[in-house]
Amino acid sequence: MEQLFTFGIVGLSTAAIYAIIGSGLVLTYTTTGVFNFAHGAAGMMAAFAYWQLTEGWGLPVPLALILVLVVLAPAFGLLVERLVLRPIQGLGDAERLVMTVAMLSGLIAAARWIWDPNEARSLPRFFENTDAIDIGPATVTWHQALTMIVAVAVAIGLRILLYGTRIGAEMRASVDDRALVGLTGANPVRSNQVAWILGTQLAAVGGILIAPAVSLDASQLSLLIVSAYTAAIFGRLRSLPLTFLGAVVVGCLESYLTGYLPQNDYLPGLRLAAPALLLFLSLLVFPHRRLRGRDTKARPVPSPSLQGTLLFAGAVVLFGLVLASLLGEGDLITYGQIFSFGVIALSYVPLAGYAGQISLCQLSMAGIGAAVWAHAGADGQLWALPLAVVIAGAAGALIALPALRLSGVYLALGTTAFAVILDRWIFTLPSFEVLGLNISLFDGGTVDVAGPSLFGWRLDDGSELMVFAAVWLALASLAIAVLRRGRFGRQLIALRDSEAAYATLGGNLLLSKVAVFALSAGIAGLGGALYGMQQRSVTAEQFGLVAGLPLFLVAVVGGLTAVGNGLFTGVAVGGSFPVISAAGAFAQNITSVLPALAGLGLARNPDGAVPEIRSGYEPLGRNKPVLGGLVVALAGLWVLQLQDVLDGWLTFGLALFLIVAAQAAATALEQARAARSTDTDVPVEWWGVRREWRREDEEVLARGIAGG
Amino acid sequence: MTPLLELRDVRAAYGKITVLHGVSVSVSAGQVVALLGPNGAGKTTSLNVAAGTHPVQSGQLILGGRDMTGANPRDLARAGICLIPEGRGVFPNLSVRDNLLMMTFTGHSRAEIEAVAFERFPILAKRANQPAGSMSGGEQQMLALARGLATDPAVLLLDELSMGLAPLVVGRLYEQVAEIARQGVGVLVVEQFAAAVLGIADHAAVMVRGRVEREGAPDSELRAELSALYLGSST
Incomplete structure (x- = not known):
């Protein structure tokens, strides 16, 4: 009985912290419409x-x-509002979500940079x-009492602010x-600023x-x-009392699991994963008013030509060769990741790009692929590779079932919970048997x-494995292009544009949804298996949620x-980051922050860098003499390097220079x-056909239409 | 009579597409001006320009004799412009009382606003603690109109007040609009349901393709021209 009380007090004290953090999350969401994935990271920075x-x-x-x-947390909140969130105010839910995921990744990297994680x-x-203080059979420390107070x-305070003041009404009206x-x-910017300041302060108090x-x-x-996410979902991201109730459920559950869970090799991870499990369940159980999200700015999806994709696939294989x-052998292990990471990243294209389903657990799917290949393909049996794809795909299909009820922020949260359950529990398990099958x-x-x-x-040679991975990246790219041009690709885009209409x-x-989740997880599983081959050995940490964020960004x-x-x-990720990291510890820290910085720059170019790079290089593709010259020069560099006339870095530098x-x-x-x-005589209907399309043509046409 | 609000030769665009080609409209105190015309004529854009929610390319926005061109919506609201946008100008997740509280930023007290709103629309008092989004369309428009009554604006801009409402409700709402005008407020109304607004309008302007093609008293000649515009004409 005494133990029951003691764990209850610990649980309530933890619950109080989750409630504080969760209420900050609800406050920023109800006021600004932004679900802040970096809310916990702000608390972490405050604790540091x-x-x-x-x-x-x-x-x-x-x-x-x-x-x-009073100084740092409000300043940070204001800075985030001004520099990160105001520029994306007009963008959709997905972009806002990515920005906060970028902040999460960036803050973790920055903290590790400033405060040595080995200390x-x-x-x-x-x-x-x-x-x-003695309360009956249990005792309450002053820290615990303070937390609850x-x-x-x-x-x-929040209740009074939101429902009893004009600024509170202004904050709720802004949403x-x-x-x-x-x-x-009224001033909507001011209400956003107040929300971010208060939200960051609450995160800091919790931290x-x-x-x-x-x-x-x-x-x-x-x-x-x-855990705070779970509490906030209990409150459906808008009710503070229910958020507090959710916090009590999560805090007590964690505490009692610590006290009463049997001690063996299989269950400690369950306690760590319990909040994520609960988050997953609460996402499914509670109805969501904004279930369908508010993202109405679906962007056009380019349809790649088969010829162009074939050329691209050929170029990928050539690049691998x-x-x-x-x-050298060491570099092959380092840079071999280029193609396996490429395959994993490609898995986002049908899922997030075409179908609009945001998943943050693709690297976990890659982990499943790697583990299946490691065991089933221990002697190199090729059939184990499709098996890895199928099992990762089955795990993906498993996520798809709850995903039917979720979209936008909720889906991102659900996949985050799934990744955390795998990270903290499933991936840490020793071998176990299910229905006579040893897993x-x-x-x-x-x-x-x-x-x-x-x-x-x-x-088993590094170079052979690199070419093998390059071939798979080429094939996967081709397959995705074919999918985009086919019926299933059109269906996915229709589903993204309007689920109701679809x-x-x-x-x-x-x-x-099951098909696209399974397909995407299967591709990620293939990438994971290729990554494992290249690395020769893998651990669960390589496939964790935090490890996957830079890849996603x-x-x-x-x-x-x-x-x-x-x-x-x-x-x-697999090429340029190791190149930069080679310059020393400082550069290594830079690379860990880079994905987050790049993600934060998304507001400037929501369509992404690849279409921009492609259009930038189109003139080179059209100019056969220059293109031919470039190919010959690159081939020359390759031969010189093979003959040891040039060193690796010089070849790399010269090649880069030549391409630019x-x-x-x-x-x-x-x-x-x-x-x-x-060519002023070319009729308007032939612009872009008989002569090049020019930037100013659009304006000329617009004027003509408006005037006519 | 000196106009309260004037759009002088205003040009405005969406991206590179110019939609207003030198629009001039004016509203005097106590006057109801109807801005009519087919879809895409630029009526709503003209209202948005007047409220500061759409930028002006060239031309002037004059309010009470002051050049307010380029002012933001908040400053224009505080200077006396009140726009009730198309599709219910209310905050659906806020209670009726909180919606009225949001009207206090123009300098009026909560008690003052609630007194006027509840007296004019008693149903709002009954719904005071109900989320605005859960009320009927007509009730939501009443709440939106309460802003036009309670905050004592110089100019009220109404965009498609009749949208989605039964003709009977529309008629009652326009009676309230006429009442607001009688108190000295200038009213600029954009409306496709021309018959409803012409009954109370003192002046009408007909827009076509971003230009005011015809303006004057809402007499039978103007009504005939409007019919021709909406339904087509052999002349």
């Missing part, structure tokens, strides 16, 4: 800043609290030396109709209160937010991964609807030709 001020620099606790809660840090509890104060708020003479109970780790602290011939994933540590055997030819036209939502920056996105993301210079030359030549042309 508080540690730095008190433990690092020895400032008194009250002064440190004032500095963090252990801890924070003392408040009133640590004061005697605990703060939570109650927050609840009352309904920002334009109308302006028309009433500082919870930090003494856990180790001060950037990723762990940021992901404590999953050239790289494989130039790199092994990562065996609680590292698993060795073998290369495949192609009809007796064993691929269903009323006779489309089967369940079937289409770079894929979004590339443009989720572009078939070339696989190569773009692969080269960016050829593009610039081709563009300049084309512009000069266009300027010289005297």
